[in-house]
Amino acid sequence: MAESCNYHSAAAAAWRCQPCSRHYCGDCIPGASANYPNGRPDCPLCHKPIDFIGASNGAKPFWQMGLFYFKYALQPGPLTVLALATGASLLISGFGILSLALLLATVALVTRYNLLVIERLAGGQLQAPAFGDALDGNSAPLFAKVIGMTLIAGFVGYKLMAFSQGALQLYSLALSLLAPAAMIVLALEKSLRAAINPLKLLQFTLIIGWPYWLLWLATSAVSAAPGYLLLLIGGKLPLWAIAPVVAASTSYFYIVTSAMMGYICLARQQRLGIIAERDDEVDYLEEREFDRARALAESQILMREGDFKAARRTLVECLRRFPDDPALNERYYRLLLATQDKKALRELGPHLLEKFIRMNRAHKAAELYLATDPLPTIDKSHLRHSLAEALYRQQKYRHAAQLLNNLHKEDWDYRHLDAAYVLLAQIYIDGFNREDLARKLLTYVRQKFPDSNLRKQVDTLEKVLAGAQVAT
Structure with a gap:
């Protein structure tokens, strides 16, 4: 169930302060990352950095997103990967050095892209990454780590053959069950050691909970799809078309399974320690508007928490810069009402009401006038x-x-x-x-x-x- 903002109950939380155990919505934390000095907002109460949870907090359960995974692989980035894999399969001929190099380069790029899909979806980015994002120089190192995982797994299996057939079968089952967890850990941490650590993988499955086993079933079924597809249509295809069909279908379903693995991390983002990045350029505010919006938001939070002195300081400081802002003046007047500061209302009330009249907010002046007890002279x-x-x-x-x-x-x-x-x-x-x-x-x-x-x-x-x- 999505967490609600502590100060706007109808709004879903977008931020969380762990020390304060408070959740904030976009109105409480205005602006974009670029509006804040460190690129990350601070908690209005304890002034420590807060975590963005917007994407994970609003995420639907993994099992309700079936169509999303298959449509995800039809976006421009994944389709480019499919085209690359298909084109490479047509160029590969025999087992020469050039063909082998082309095959390895293609598999490395496809692997890097799929790991990037897991990483981006886990971080809350529902739009598929562009193919160019995979050309970051990490293709070869990560592919080498995938090969390393495969070799280590094979070596351990080889050693277990000396014990018994039952031990090998049990090991094979464990490998199958933990394979999605290993790929996810590799994508998120980029560490071979973490990806082959059984305790780390077991901890991951426990954090995800029972949906992990649903993920395992889904990825196992989808991974088998290219083989079944080839059985259905392989006999009807000319020989030259078999390799491209295998390459395209394998790449497509590989991206689908990667989308599944990335999305399941989204709902457990905080427990997995994933720091989500905001794509919030459209939320950027000019300096004056940001200062005003932040003062309004922080003063409301402080008032709700009963820290009226801090709220008053925040408003007074902002009013010095924007003395004729209607929202700031109203918030300040309501602060005086909330604190029942009769002296301030008696001395400042008429002045503030006159401001509203001057700003063509006579209806608001009348509303605040009636809310004042006793009525100001x-x-x-x-x-x-x-x-x-x-x-x-x-x-x-x-x-x-x-x-x-x-x-x-x-x-x-x-x-x-x-x-x-x-x-x-x-x-x-x-x-x-x-x-x-x-x-x-x-x-x-x-x-x-x-x-x-x-x-x-x-x-x-x-x-x-x-x-x-x-x-x-």
């Missing part, structure tokens, strides 16, 4: 007006009216007093059915502001009130 008339307008739209009539009541007594020079009182009249009409108070306000506006641009609106409201009076 608003001295600036334009802020009271803007908040009241936003509250009116949200049908919070009582709070909107409180902000505008007696505004003319407290700020006679407010240049939008006519608009504020027309709004208050609308609040009385829609929210309280107080037509009497609305008429008084409209009369006040008509008398005190004869040149107001709102005369048409005043006329309309007065007609509405007149119609309501006739109806009653």
Whole structure:
């Protein structure tokens, strides 16, 4: 079952901090590897490097991916390998030195590519590697190690022949059972010693668990497929076509089994000690956006953990650089609410609310204003007006009216007093059915502001009130 993020329960975890036993999603750890100084993010809590588990955490069980393995071998990289093997088989003629060299070079490249398939899939890369990735100079050394494994296995079998036939049969069965584990260990560690160490191989099978034996059955069946295919169609092919068919089918099913071996490691990535590499270029953020996203993510995590001082430090530091960022300001305001810092809310609340108004976030200012207990005292008339307008739209009539009541007594020079009182009249009409108070306000506006641009609106409201009076 996939692990969920500790701070976003609906999101699958993409990162894990082993010391903290915390799981993080992509929102908690924003950006790409290139955004971090060491190419690897640190834990927001303990500041130690964290492990990427995105691919393994979301991986389906091995046995549910049957079609994936066969389609995997039809990608451009594997098809290039198939073409190389097929072409080489057509060029090989007899057992001359050139033919033998070509055969060995082809087998070495195919072997290297298949080991690369295991390595990349184990690391979480579901896209098949390009053929050029196998041309890294490791083909000959790894092929030599595969030959070494074969020779050592044959030598041990030869020695066991001196004991009994039963011992040899038991050894042959053990070789068959541990062969996938040996190839996987060689692909991941590139060590001949590790690949022939029976204790290492046994430990590997125990880490994988019972799906390993399912892997063994699947790879055994798929590995036998080229032989059965040749039996079915071999008699119908011309002699010159037999070698290419054998080469192509063997290469194809070899890649299929390698895909199986690589994928089964994916779900046990962490227990096997595999460090996955992220292909995350598209997640890269510019420096300003990354700093902002990281501050938001870390402050949320710290708040959830109850470390409000650290969260506040993180936000204040980022707000110094981005003072007008809406998300940072909202997070800071909510931090003050969460800590019930009444002094800060009393002193900073109106300033922060004014910021939201200035940033065209009046709805957010109204939301935060109502969330504050006790309600902050608003001295600036334009802020009271803007908040009241936003509250009116949200049908919070009582709070909107409180902000505008007696505004003319407290700020006679407010240049939008006519608009504020027309709004208050609308609040009385829609929210309280107080037509009497609305008429008084409209009369006040008509008398005190004869040149107001709102005369048409005043006329309309007065007609509405007149119609309501006739109806009653």
